[in-house]
Amino acid sequence: MPASTHSSDSDPPAPGAPTSHPAVANGVHAYGADAPATFRPPPPPPMSASPPRFIIIGAGSRGSGYAQAITTSSNGLVAAVAEPHAFKRRQLGRAFIWGDADRAPEGAEFESWRDFVAYERARRGRAAAGERGVPEGVDGAYVCVLDEMHREVVLALAALGGLHIMCEKPLATRLSDCTAMYNALRANRSRPGSGGGEGEGEEEEDGTVFSIGHVMRYSPHNILLRKLLLEDRAVGDILxxxxxxxxxxxxxxxxxxxxxxxxxxxxxxxxxxxxxxxxDVLLWLLSSPPSYADRAAVENPHLPSTVASTGSLQFFKRSRKPRGAGAATTNCLSCPVEEACKYSARRVYVGRQLRGLGAGNTGWPVSIVVPEIEDLGREGSPLALERAREMLLDRLGEDYGPETPAAEVAARNWFGRCVFEADNDVCDDQVVTLTWDDDQEAAAAAGEEGADAGPAANGRQASSSSSSSSEPPLLLLDGRVPRGRGAKTAVFHMVAHSRKQCDRYTHIYGTDGDAYADSYTITVNDFRTGATTVHRPRVESLGHGGGDNGLVRQFVLAVDKVKNHGWSAERAQREIVGCTLEEVLRSHALVFCAEDARLGGEVVDWGEWWRRRVVPELKGPGAAEVK
Known part of the structure; x- marks a missing residue:
């Protein structure tokens, strides 16, 4: 099987066609307690005369999902694909680019991202020389290759220049790679200038937009949750x-x-x-300001004070292997207790109970084991399905032994391998604890500004509906610490052993109430009134509760604003993508900091760690001030 640049999704894509979600930059639909559970998605933004064109680099499940979302829910076009696996490349091309044509048009199909970069350099040279009939290029790229390839691909695209980039998460697998990518992308940003475009305070347009696959920012559920917490202050200050x-x-x-x-x-x-x-979403809720239109606030987040973490590989290891399996057994298909094991590869990929072939599924996760199986599934004949089953069992039967070189074992996946005999070493359970202190500098500044403002500076009156006519109005005291910049704590738990599959749930405790969010509903309890309100955001069938689709829609819309409507890249980055390059670096750095804390068994001072591990790696004017 040839090596592939594609990045198969680590989260399962939900079935169904992509839909859309309300734009971050264009307002949030706050659905109340009486709203229905599902909504018709808003239509894609109108197409410009010259729609943004994109190349998908990596035609795995993530790349294919983004191509589908671009086509159905954005105002952009999929124009090219780069992927070494011929079946995946042509499958994506036929579905979204050249249809039933016998062959791909020039500039639409590449076996590798390097081929694309070389072609694009030559294409630009031909166009600059005045050659007629040069095909149109692309405006942006979706980087959906394997995680460890992100640095090389993004640096090459940044060096090529002029391309807007969306990179699948994580940004990179090493902190040094993240800072190198940040430096290259920062160099491509727009410089302060004098204007043009729609609105006030524009900048010169000489930069590019960057987005990261932090899809949780873009789901209708989390957009509403953030609005309730930061704009409506439904629970007061978060504690x-x-x-x-x-x-x-x-x-x-x-x-x-x-x-x-x-x-x-x-x-x-x-x-x-x-x-x-x-x-990232914890920092989005607890560090970032309510509005990304406020540039000064975006550049001055309330940062954590300490980071701690514990975790380990608890279960998927040899010491947990069932006794009846036998010490020599390494593959499920030859295991004497296979039928009784819930992790049996036959049960997971071939059977009916989960999402196996027996349930009629030829998509994820079955297609990750045998990519070609999707074509057999579409054919649908009994003969085709039997052939699919044979292919799947053949692949699951592949195994390695003591004589197999370690590099060969590490270089590919072994989906039939016993989960207690695999070469895995990543944590299957981990807890991260973040703390924030009161922002004393902001508190001092607020105190000076409000010293002569009287009682109104320190409190606000509750609405008349929250108190009876016989009672005095309830005064809600804010104190001297500015809103959102007080002491607080966040605890994150990643757990493998759950019936729920990526359906996150969150408890939020505040000064005026508490809330519970479970990926489908948001329940708010108001301490001031005693009322409980249940909010039901629109639930979408696409991955991450609609976040995948929202990410695509916003990135394409941002590129369109830069290409066709005179916006600066910096403005589109803040107001439409809703995530700055600094936030991308910060959230990834925080993960590496948590790993340092876990491995060192210590509580880490975030500011000191940032100055020691990150700042020395940053390049360019003002790099030392990045926080």
């Missing part, structure tokens, strides 16, 4: 958050024991590969 990602017992075995993300040396810690966007 504590407990956030859990239940990976799912068999999903973890597929991706992190048998699959691409099982080893730190070939991938990264599971906190990074699985949960970096959970860490």
């Amino acid at each position: 504590s958050v407990e956030h859990t990602e239940p990976v799912g017992w068999w999903h973890f075995s597929h991706s992190y024991v048998r699959g691409n993300w099982r080893r730190e040396d070939t991938s990264a810690p599971s906190l990074l590969t699985k949960s970096c966007h959970d860490i």
Whole structure:
């Protein structure tokens, strides 16, 4: 099987066509307690005369999912694909680019990202020389290759220049790679200038937009949760958050024991590969300001004070292997207790109970084992399905022994391997604790500004509906610490062994109430009124509760604003993507800091760690001030 640049999704894609979600930059739909559970998705933004064009680099499940979302829910076009696996490349091309044509048009199909870069350099040279009939290029790239390839690809695209880039998460698997990518991308950003475009305070347009696959920022559920917490202040000042990602017992075995993300040396810690966007969403809720239109506030986040973490590989190891399996057994298909084992590869991939071939599924996770199986599934004949079953069992029967070179073992996936005999070493259970102190500098500044403002500066009156006519109005005291910049704590738990599969749940405790969010509903209890309100955001069938689709929609819309509407890249980055390059670096750095804390068994001072591990690696004017 040829090596592939594609990045198969570490989270399962839900079935169904992509839909859309309300734009971050264009307002949030706050659905109340009486709203229905599902909504018709808003239509894609209108197409510009010259729609943004994109290349998908890596035609795995993530790349294919983004291509589908671009096509159905954005105002952009998929124009090219780069992927060494011929079947995957042509499958994506036929579905989204050249259709039933006998061959791909020039500039639409590449066997590798290097081929694309070489072609694009030559294409630009031909166009600059005045050659007629030169095909149109692309405006941006979706980087969906394996995690360990992100640095090389993104640096090459940044050096090429002029391309807007969306990189699948994580940004990279090593901190040094993240800082190198940040430096290259920062050099491509726009410089302060004099304007043009729609609105006030524009900048010169000489930069590019960057987005990261932190899809949790873009789900209708989390957009509403953030609005309730930061704009509506439904629980007052947040004091504590407990956030859990239940990976799912068999999903973890597929991706992190048998699959691409099982080893730190070939991938990264599971906190990074699985949960970096959970860490990001905690910072989005607890550090970032309510509005990204406020540039000064975006550049001055309320940062954590300390980071601590505990975790280990608790279960998927040889000491947990059932006695009846026998010490010599390494593959499920030859195991004497296979029928009784819930982790049996035959049960997971071939059977009916989970999402195996027996349930009629030829998509994820079955297609990760045998990519070609999807074509047989579409054919649908009994003969084709029997052939699919044979192919699947053949692949699951592949194994390695003591004589197999370690490099060969690490270089590919072994989906039939016993989960207690695999070469995995990433944590299957981990807890991260973050603390914030009162922002004393902001408190002092607020005290000076409000010293002569009277009682109104320190409190606000509750609405008349929250108190009876016989009672005095309730005064809600804010204190001297500015809103959102007080002491607080966040605890994150990544757990493998759960029935839930990536359906996160979160408890939020505040000064005026508490809330519980479970990926489908948000329940708010108001201490002031005693009222309980249940909010039901629109639930979408696409991955991460609609976050995948929202990420695509916003990135394409940002590129369109830069290309066709005179926006600066910096403005589009803040107001439409809703995530700055600094936030991307910070959330990834926090994961590496948590790993240092876990391995060192210590509580780490975040500011000191940042100055010691990150700042020396940053380049360019103002790098030392990045925080």
